[in-house]
Every structure is written in C-alpha cells, then in structure tokens.
Amino acid sequence: MxxxxxxxxxxxxxxxxxxxxxxxxxxxxxxxxxxxxxNGKKIVALDPGHGGHDKGAQGADGTYEKTITLNLSRMIAAELENKYRPVLTRTGDYRLDIPDRTAVANHLEADLFVSIHIGGSFLHKASGITVYYFKEMLSPDMTFKSATSKTYNSDNERTTWDNIQKRHIKRSRALAKSMQTQINNRIKYMETRIEGAPLVVLSGADTPAILIEIGYISNPGEEKKLCDTRILSEFAKVISKAIDNFLSQKN
Ligand SMILES: [Zn+2]
Structure with missing residues (x-):
C-alpha cells in the first residue's frame, strides 16, 4: 500500500x-x-541481396540487382504484413555482411528466411528463376559455381562447413519445392528450377531457408520485366502466397 x-x-x-x-x-x-x-504473428525474414557498393549483377540498361532485390523484398513484405511479421535484413542501400543477414533471422527466431537475388550471366540468353536450398559440398576444395556461369562473385558463392542450416535441410527443400510449384503455376513466361547449393547466406540460417534468383538481369528481356512494377508485384504476390502456404502447413 x-x-x-x-x-x-x-x-x-x-x-x-x-x-x-x-x-x-x-x-x-x-x-x-x-x-x-x-502480436502472435510468425516472423518471415526477407533478405534483399547485395546493397551499397556491392551492386550485384548489372543489366545492359544499367539496372542494379541490389535495387530490384530491395524493391521486390519490400513488395513481398507488404503482401505478408497482414498475417505475418515480415522483417527485412536490409532496409536501404547499404552493404550488409552475410553473417549479419542470417543474424537478423536467428536473433528474432524467424520462422523462415528468404534471400532474394537476381541472376546474372555472360550468356545473354540465360533466363528463368532458380530456387536454391542449402546443400553441402562433396569436397572442401570445391567452390560453388552456378551452372549459369555468373559474371560476379558474391559472398553467396563461397562455401562453409560449420553451419547450422543442416538441421533444417529437409524443410528447406520442401519450401523450395513448394515455391517452385507455386511460381510455375502462376508465372508462365519464366521457367522455375530448383537446385541445392552450398550458399553461405543459407548455411547460417537456423530456420528453413531458401534463396530465390528471380530472372536474369543480364537478359535484356528479363531486365525490362524486372523494372516493370506490375510484373514485380506479380512476383511478390506469388512468392508471398508460397510463403503463406508453407507456414500454414502443420509441421
Ligand atoms: Zn545476387
């Protein structure tokens, strides 16, 4: 009293x-x-690739990958925010080290980690969408190199052994498969592939994690599509729908 x-x-x-x-x-x-x-909402960590002086791949019209990844991540977050709590690892044009990206997801104990990238290749014809899940290398001497011969070497392409993602590989693969199916059903002008790779940005995620490369910025036709807000919004809708489907399933 x-x-x-x-x-x-x-x-x-x-x-x-x-x-x-x-x-x-x-x-x-x-x-x-x-x-x-x-708020009781599940947390979705969205990771816009690159940023700052790390521009990522660049298109013939001067479009930077880092710009599209941030725009698309913001759109996906907007689609998700009614039902989930989306968190962007990068909210502006600045560089973020790879461990800091997964640290955001791990600190919040995110239910999902989705890294957003755009492909780049010496081959202008290279096209389509690739959904990656983490897969270990067979030899420590091997260095991951995409079959599409990328023109840049980001931190994503280095290997790591001591990783925490191993325990989530099964669900990450299921998420990647679900994402592939969902995109293939809705986006008819780009083929969607699925691939396991030792991507270091996924290796440190202590939650189901995938990396999506949406089209090729080095392909002039796809660069135009990626700069079209309506098309980017379509990608955002289909990706958020796949995330929702995955998180709505019972484990
Ligand atoms: Zn990238």
Whole structure:
C-alpha cells in the first residue's frame, strides 16, 4: 500500500512496476516469446541481396540487382504484413555482411528466411528463376559455381562447413519445392528450377531457408520485366502466397 500524498513514494512504486514489466519482457525477449507476446504473428525474414557498393549483377540498361532485390523484398513484405511479421535484413542501400543477414533471422527466431537475388550471366540468353536450398559440398576444395556461369562473385558463392542450416535441410527443400510449384503455376513466361547449393547466406540460417534468383538481369528481356512494377508485384504476390502456404502447413 502506498500513500497518495507522498509523490516520491508513488514515483518509486511506478518505477518498480515498470522495472518488473521490463524484466518480464526481457525474460521473454528471446525471439518468438517476445514477439508473440505482442502480436502472435510468425516472423518471415526477407533478405534483399547485395546493397551499397556491392551492386550485384548489372543489366545492359544499367539496372542494379541490389535495387530490384530491395524493391521486390519490400513488395513481398507488404503482401505478408497482414498475417505475418515480415522483417527485412536490409532496409536501404547499404552493404550488409552475410553473417549479419542470417543474424537478423536467428536473433528474432524467424520462422523462415528468404534471400532474394537476381541472376546474372555472360550468356545473354540465360533466363528463368532458380530456387536454391542449402546443400553441402562433396569436397572442401570445391567452390560453388552456378551452372549459369555468373559474371560476379558474391559472398553467396563461397562455401562453409560449420553451419547450422543442416538441421533444417529437409524443410528447406520442401519450401523450395513448394515455391517452385507455386511460381510455375502462376508465372508462365519464366521457367522455375530448383537446385541445392552450398550458399553461405543459407548455411547460417537456423530456420528453413531458401534463396530465390528471380530472372536474369543480364537478359535484356528479363531486365525490362524486372523494372516493370506490375510484373514485380506479380512476383511478390506469388512468392508471398508460397510463403503463406508453407507456414500454414502443420509441421
Ligand atoms: Zn545476387
């Protein structure tokens, strides 16, 4: 009990209550517990590839991969936000190290990690969408190289052995398969493939994780499509639908 005529005591009492509430929040701060306390929504970590001086692949018209990945990630987040809590690992045009990308997802105990990229190749005809899930290399001397002979070497293409993604590979592959089916059903002008690869950005994700390469910016026709807001919005809708399908399934 406190005396309402002694303001200092009141202040101390309210300070104590606030501290207790903060402590309660802190105890539950490890990921879901904290966030579910507030909204109960599943967390989807969206990772716009590249950023800052790391421009990624570049199209003939001067379009940078880093720009499209951020635009598309924002659109996917907008599609998801009614039902989920989308979190972007990168929210502006700056470089983010690979471990920092998965750290965002791991810190929040995200339910899903989706890295967004655009393909680039010496071959202007290279086209289509590839959905990657993590797969270990057979030899430590091997370096991952896409069958499409990319023109750039991002951190994504280095290998790692000590990784946490191994425990999620089965669900990541299922997510990749579901994403492939969903996109193939809806997007008729690009073929969607699925591939396992030792992508380091996926290796550190402690949750089901995929990397999607949406089209080839080095292909003039696909560069035009990627710069078309309506088409990008179509991609955002189909990707978010696949994410929703996956997260709506019971484990
Ligand atoms: Zn990329």
């Amino acid at each position: 406190f005396n309402i005529t002694t303001p200092n005591r009141m202040k101390r009492f309210f300070a104590l209550i606030i501290c207790l509430l903060m402590s309660a929040c802190f105890i539950t701060t490890n990921g879901h517990a904290e966030l579910n306390l507030f």
